[in-house]
Ligand code: HEM
């Protein structure tokens with residue numbers, strides 16, 4: 001309509017009246033034609049692409065992302081367009097849209113990261129890939145972190161916990177910094193174990209393949225060893241190194257930030273902390289009785305502690321959103337997302353939606369007594385690029401909480417209640433706390 005007005009106003013001032021009717025007629029035809037041949041331009045999602053948002057782009061990374069997203073969501077709905085540092089992008093915050101982008105139409109939305117991150121981690125790392133190489137690599141990485149693979153790591157993780165905890169006793173520690181050290185040690189240990197496992201798996205498979213001269217056979221073996229898979233059969237040192245660095249990178253800051261929030265929430269909810277402690281003491285009592293150390297199966301008997309972790313992942317939503325890029329023009333819920341545009345599923349907005357999580361700002365682990373509706377809860381993402389480290393992350397949190405709650409108590413030092421961002425949201429100053437021995441009753 002705007003262009004029609006423009007044509008009209010130009011027409012009336014510069015063209016004699018008798019000519020106006022045909023000009024109008026042709027402009028109208030032209031408009032119809034444009035609309036017909038470029039329906040896309042008419043159907044971009046709502047939202048503003050204005051440059052003023054440059055300032056808000058920076059804020060998106062350095063300040064509270066809640067207000068940025070929710071203001072726009074209130075104004076435009078679950079899907080809207082905006083600019084991020086000059087890149088046109090579409091932000092989505094409905095479970096259906098997240099499902100489309102991450103799962104059902106994932107092939108149309110490739111992962112995209114800033115070049116700096118790619119350089120830092122290495123271009124062969126799993127994050128930056130799509131399609132066959134990604135899915136095969138993912139199978140291997142995932143195999144290294146699945147419950148079956150990490151079951152045997154409990155005692156190693158416990159050793160790391162028991163190395164750290166005594167150094168905190170009667171000290172003021174920066175929770176985030178200490179959790180980073182802890183998560184880094186666990187990540188290093190796991191990555192090295194994964195590296196060994198990956199190597200063994202490949203070596204074994206290749207050997208098996210050579211022994212059985214039969215063609216085919218199906219299954220993972222076939223997937224891994226088909227002639228086309230040169231790139232994977234011969235994972236170069238570079239490829240392996242990039243992926244190990246990648247895993248360590250992905251693993252330690254995320255887990256450390258979540259753990260910092262867990263300690264904050266437990267500190268602020270005394271009755272909850274006592275309930276978690278009772279759950280852990282019961283396990284401790286049985287272990288002592290049986291003269292056993294903590295095992296995988298014990299960590300499966302921590303329902304309340306697990307819900308505290310689930311609720312922390314929801315409330316803190318440390319990964320507020322993720323990035324994808326449309327590989328072609330995509331028709332999407334009546335709109336068109338042009339090729340090359342970024343698409344951001346807003347996990348945090350979904351996790352804080354009143355519709356899926358009543359009283360979303362309230363920390364209430366009991367809400368997870370009922371499983372959340374599909375695609376409303378995605379702290380580890382979803383689909384082909386979802387987090388392969390989710391089980392390990394939960395395991396290392398459980399093992400730490402087992403010993404921390406049964407042995408120690410902590411008081412937040414100072415009274416700063418804010419949040420800092422960089423890159424993940426965490427309590428101000430990394431949550432300094434005083435740790436002291438718990439008085440047993
Ligand atoms: C509580 C801690 C963690 C959280 C909240 C978390 C969250 C996520 C999320 C949301 C994604 C998906 C990103 C996307 O779709 O674009 C992801 C991917 C990934 N995470 Fe985690 N993660 C955590 C811990 C870990 C750990 C411990 C590891 C290592 C074992 C790990 C390794 C990875 C890798 C390798 C990817 C990329 C997967 C791919 O591109 O296919 N993460 N993580």
Ligand SMILES: *[C@@H]1O[C@H](CO)[C@@H](O)[C@H](O)[C@H]1NC(C)=O
Pocket residue numbers: 169170437
């Ligand atoms: C910490 O303080 C408590 C009580 O003041 C004391 O019993 C304990 O031995 C101290 N621990 C260390 C490692 O100093």
Ligand SMILES: *[C@@H]1O[C@H](CO)[C@@H](O)[C@H](O)[C@H]1NC(C)=O
Pocket residue numbers: 195196199200203240
């Ligand atoms: C993988 O295993 C083979 C044989 O056991 C060994 O020679 C090679 O150095 C290993 N590579 C890595 C990256 O661990």
Ligand SMILES: *[C@@H]1O[C@H](CO)[C@@H](O)[C@H](O)[C@H]1NC(C)=O
Pocket residue numbers: 291
């Ligand atoms: C407990 O187990 C350890 C080894 O696992 C053993 O050395 C110790 O004697 C056992 N103690 C009792 C009381 O059974």
